[in-house]
Amino acid sequence: MRLENVTALVTGASSGIGEAVSSHFRREGARLLLTGRREHLDTAQPDDVYVPGDLNEEAFVAGLAERAAETFGSVDVVVLNHGLQASSPLTEMAYDDAKNVLHSNLLSAFLVMKHFVPLMPEAGGSFVCVSSRLGMVGTPGEVLYSAAKGGLIMLAKGAAIEWAPRNIRVNVVAPGLTATPIIESSFQRRPDPEAYRRQRESTIPLQRLASPEEVADSVLFLASSESSYITGAVLPVDGGYTAF
Ligand SMILES: NC(=O)c1ccc[n+]([C@@H]2O[C@H](COP(=O)([O-])OP(=O)(O)OC[C@H]3O[C@@H](n4cnc5c(N)ncnc54)[C@H](OP(=O)(O)O)[C@@H]3O)[C@@H](O)[C@H]2O)c1
Incomplete structure (x- = not known):
């Protein structure tokens, strides 16, 4: 059990990668506080605590931290996995949509860090941010998403330095295209989903999508002590996409 006696918050737990993270953490013995926007989480297990809400709202994040303090006392691990994908040519993106992308991927992560770092025990803790390959390389039609995910990487690096004296580690996973429901449904909306999938796969050195x-x-x-000397790092999980 790699997370025995560990309490963890997983954001964006109601779908895709967050659901897979929750399942891995549960298997490894963690006690889980889960959050997402939808009211009910069908995949939550009886011992999990699920609190729905919008992480763009500071009052919700502060309340979530209070709930964590009441339920667990302290929180050892925070996975900042929630996020919003948005595709649009830069000149066609409305300012409100741009602000929503930056809030949903970056400023909400800042809010969670701000309200949860005081809950980490004296011995230290670990934040893991889920950014994207597009936080490391630019791509047309995804400029604001890239900017937000790149900002998340720098938020993590800065926080890693700021909190290193407290043994609070902050690291980033940067996934490539991952077979989550949102991606699968975007493929299905194409006139020829299979041809589109093959085209997307052909751009990835390992020639396939990641699984959640x-x-x-x-x-x-x-998140675990196996990475106890790693902080401020970015780990691409992208089939080699950013190795070009
Ligand atoms: N899938 C990919 O190919 C891929 C690639 C690179 C990076 N990523 C990143 O990996 C993370 C997970 O991706 P995914 O594909 O699993 O995404 P997803 O299926 O769209 O899930 C996103 C999760 O974030 C939650 N969420 C979004 N905005 C929120 C907000 N303002 N407040 C609270 N919760 C919010 C959603 O809650 P509800 O569903 O309940 O609304 C959901 O649980 C995201 O950060 C994404 O940008 C994904």
Whole structure:
């Protein structure tokens, strides 16, 4: 059990990668506080605590931290996995949509860090941020998403330095294209889903999408004491996409 006696918050737990992270953490013995926006979480287990809400709202994040303090006393691990994908040519993106992308991927992560770092025990803790390959390389039509995910990487690096004296580690997993429901449904909306899938796969050195579980494996590694001397690092889980 790699997370025995560990309490963990997983954001964006109601779908895709967050669901896989929750399942890996549960298997490894963690006690879980889960959050997402939808009211009910069908995949939550009886021992999990699920609190729905919008992480763009500071009042919700502060309340979530209070709930964590009441329920667990302290929180050892925080996985910042929630996020919003948005595709649009830069000049066609409305300012409100741009702000929503930056809030949902970056400023909400800042809010969770701010309210949860005081809950980490004296011995230290671990934050794992789920960024994206697009936080490391630019791509047309995803400029604001890239900016937000790149910002998340720098948020993590800065926090890693700021909190290193408290043994609070902050690391990043940068997934490539991952077979989560949102990606699968975007493929299905194409006129020829299979041809589109093959085209997307052909851009990846390993020639396939990641599974949510493969991303969760890396989150687990960075959350656990196996990575005890790693902080401020970015781990691409992208089939070689950013190795070009
Ligand atoms: N899938 C990929 O190919 C891929 C690639 C690179 C990076 N990523 C990143 O990996 C993370 C997970 O991706 P995914 O594909 O599993 O995404 P997903 O299926 O769209 O799930 C996103 C999760 O974030 C939650 N969420 C979004 N905005 C929120 C907000 N303002 N407040 C609270 N919760 C919020 C959603 O809650 P509800 O569903 O309940 O609304 C959901 O649980 C995201 O950060 C994404 O950007 C994904």
